[in-house]
Amino acid sequence: xxxxxxxxxxxxxxxxxxxVKLDPPTHFGRWRSEAPLRRITLWNxxxxxxxxxxxxxxxxxxxxxxxxxxxxxxxxxxINQADSASKGAxxxxxxxxxxxxxxxxxxxxxxxxxxxxxxxxxxxxIVAGLLDAMASAAGPADPVDLITALAAPVPATFTCLLLGVxxxxxxxxxxxLDVRFTPTSATEAVYGADDRLRRYFRDLVTARAAHPRDDxxxxxxxxxxxxxxxxxxxxxxxxHVLLIGGFDTTKQMIALSTVTLLGHRPQLAELMAAPALWRxxxxxxxxxxxxxxxxxxxxxxxxxxxxxxIRAGEGVLVLLGSANxxxxxxxxxxxxxxxxRDLPHVAFGHGIHQCLGQPVARMLLSVTLPAxxxxxxxxxxxxxxxxxxxxxxxxxxxxxxxPVRTRP
Amino acid sequence: MSARxxxxxxxxxxxxxxxxxxxxxxxxxDDDGRVALVPGGDPDAAAADVERAVAGCPxxxxxxx
Numbered sequence: 001x002x003x004x005x006x007x008x009x010x011x012x013x014x015x016x017x018x019x020v021k022l023d024p025p026t027h028f029g030r031w032r033s034e035a036p037l038r039r040i041t042l043w044n045x046x047x048x049x050x051x052x053x054x055x056x057x058x059x060x061x062x063x064x065x066x067x068x069x070x071x072x073x074x075x076x077x078x079i080n081q082a083d084s085a086s087k088g089a090x091x092x093x094x095x096x097x098x099x100x101x102x103x104x105x106x107x108x109x110x111x112x113x114x115x116x117x118x119x120x121x122x123x124x125x126i127v128a129g130l131l132d133a134m135a136s137a138a139g140p141a142d143p144v145d146l147i148t149a150l151a152a153p154v155p156a157t158f159t160c161l162l163l164g165v166x167x168x169x170x171x172x173x174x175x176x177l178d179v180r181f182t183p184t185s186a187t188e189a190v191y192g193a194d195d196r197l198r199r200y201f202r203d204l205v206t207a208r209a210a211h212p213r214d215d216x217x218x219x220x221x222x223x224x225x226x227x228x229x230x231x232x233x234x235x236x237x238x239x240h241v242l243l244i245g246g247f248d249t250t251k252q253m254i255a256l257s258t259v260t261l262l263g264h265r266p267q268l269a270e271l272m273a274a275p276a277l278w279r280x281x282x283x284x285x286x287x288x289x290x291x292x293x294x295x296x297x298x299x300x301x302x303x304x305x306x307x308x309x310i311r312a313g314e315g316v317l318v319l320l321g322s323a324n325x326x327x328x329x330x331x332x333x334x335x336x337x338x339x340x341r342d343l344p345h346v347a348f349g350h351g352i353h354q355c356l357g358q359p360v361a362r363m364l365l366s367v368t369l370p371a372x373x374x375x376x377x378x379x380x381x382x383x384x385x386x387x388x389x390x391x392x393x394x395x396x397x398x399x400x401x402x403p404v405r406t407r408p
Numbered sequence: 409m410s411a412r413x414x415x416x417x418x419x420x421x422x423x424x425x426x427x428x429x430x431x432x433x434x435x436x437x438d439d440d441g442r443v444a445l446v447p448g449g450d451p452d453a454a455a456a457d458v459e460r461a462v463a464g465c466p467x468x469x470x471x472x473x
Contacts, residue, residue, distance in 0.1 A: 062468075104422065108441040113425040283429075341456060344430065344464030354424050354466040362429060 010039040010047055013079070013317065015293060017392045021385065022260060022289065023334055024321040025392070028052060032322055036306040040317075044084070048077040048315035049308075050322075054330075054346065056306045057323035060316055061295070061350035066303045067316060068096050069353060073298035077315030079395055080183035082190050091241040093353055103238050104356065106224040110162075110216050116359040119162075123367045126157045131375045134406060143382035143403040147255055151402065154368050155250035158360070159243060164215020165204065172200070177247055183393050197243070201236035216242075246357045249291050252398035253361065254368050257285045259388070259402070260336055261369065262381055267338050272373060281338040282365045287345035288336050290321035294395040295349060320346050321397075376406040412472050414451050414458070416443045420469040430464055431457035443469060 018026035031038055036053035051057045060067045070076070071094055078084040092103050109115070127150075134149045156170040179185050179193040205221055209232070212218040217239055224230040230238075261268045271277050295318040299310045310316065323346050325333040330342045348355035355361070373379060381388075382403035391398050414434070423441030427434075434449040434457070451458045451472060462470045 061466075108423045109439070111425065112423070112437045112439075112441045113428040114437065341460075344426070344460050348424075350466045352422055352467060354422070354426070356424075359425050359429070 010041050013040040013042060013050065015392050017390055021388060021390045024325055028319060028322040032326065037308045042077055043080050048317055049310060051316055051318045052322045053306065054323040054326040054328065057318050057320065057346055058350045059305045060297055060318050063303065064352050066299060066301045067297035068300050069094050069297060070096050073300060075313040075315045076298040077296050077317055079294055082181065082183050082185040091237055103234060106220060106230055107238060111356050111359055113359045116363050120363060120367060122161060123158055123364055127154060127368050127371045130154065131371060141405065143405055146258060146402040146404045150372065151251045151254035154254060154364055155246050158364060159246050162216050163239060164213055164217050173243055173247060177244065181394060181396065197240050198236065201239045204239060205232045205236045246360055248396055250361050250364055252291045252396065253289060253365055255399055255402045256289045257365060257369055259385060260285060260288060263385060264336050268373060271338065275370060277338055278366050278370055282362055283345065284336065284338050284340050286347040287324045290324045290347050291397055292395065293321045293397055294319060378407050380405050380408060415471045417469040418442045420467050422467050424466050426464050426466060427461035427470060430461035434458055435461055
């Protein structure tokens, strides 16, 4: 069997990781060294391209006119059954201009860096409360699940605060999103979860239209729905995607950043001694971990990318974690280095769909991580890193639990 | 002294805030979220940061040449 991109039956796409769980699948590196793009076989037997190199990934993301995001586009690839079932949802990342432009514009002001940074004290208060609870709940030698104790509630609480919804609703969100993103979820279950969230946000829009408050949801309703710029349905879908965007991504970034830093204690010591280094460290954690592994596009006009012709009607899976370990851009790419001065990573994507909530992710990470290690200077993993159960079958990587000890 | 001019295109800018994250001494956002230059900011004094901000702009709305 040939390993070139033109094989009649290309290799299936596996997202399974090798021994070093924080590294992208080892075959991504091998593939990337052979060609910047290659053909693969998807879970359902269809074929698509994968974009592997930094240059190819940026080129596909950048050309949003030819590489479309709407799942109804012919050739649009899916990575598993649940992914396929959710094709119908018209959420912001799955829209092309001009619909995408109008929706993004409606909430852009909410994510201005200075505005998000001004919420730092709120985030610090949330984190301090969770760390207090961790300290009092655990006996000296008891393992604590860092996901339950910190990584999940930080973004969940902050997202509820931002949207202006009761904190108690976080459990409902988590339950729906779990069904939605479990690869084996049945089609009806995915529809059901999407539908419950859709109804929740539709009700929220109605409630805020009647009684506006001082929160993002109310500003969206009064600024865009009541002025006729957006339909109530669009506003609800927008709130829905803001929830999805920040929930699991930030949770896994907090968890896997903790694993990474505990595995690089000299750099962690440097950070604790010189807090100004955290800004660069957060960027390096985003590059090194790359929680969002796969984005999807469909080509609508024959286009050459890095010398490879992609035809209209062909799908492209954009592998962000692979681009972020491209040795042509990042010196010694598999090394974690908080002092790195290479080109910017693509962990948040690139082009018009680049993550809207990235200032929130950076702020929450730069509040949570220093506070965690300051409170528990002797924090350690309660199981060897090799024994952590990695969910590497999803487009969003992560661990389902992270047992740690706050003291040795 | 560098003769390079720093340019921004507000029409293309999508307000990602990327440039503000990479080079906060030089780039800012206006009330609409679009790119603005920090008054008195000196790109030459933060050249490496500015180069990364320009390279990292998701929609190529920045140039420094």
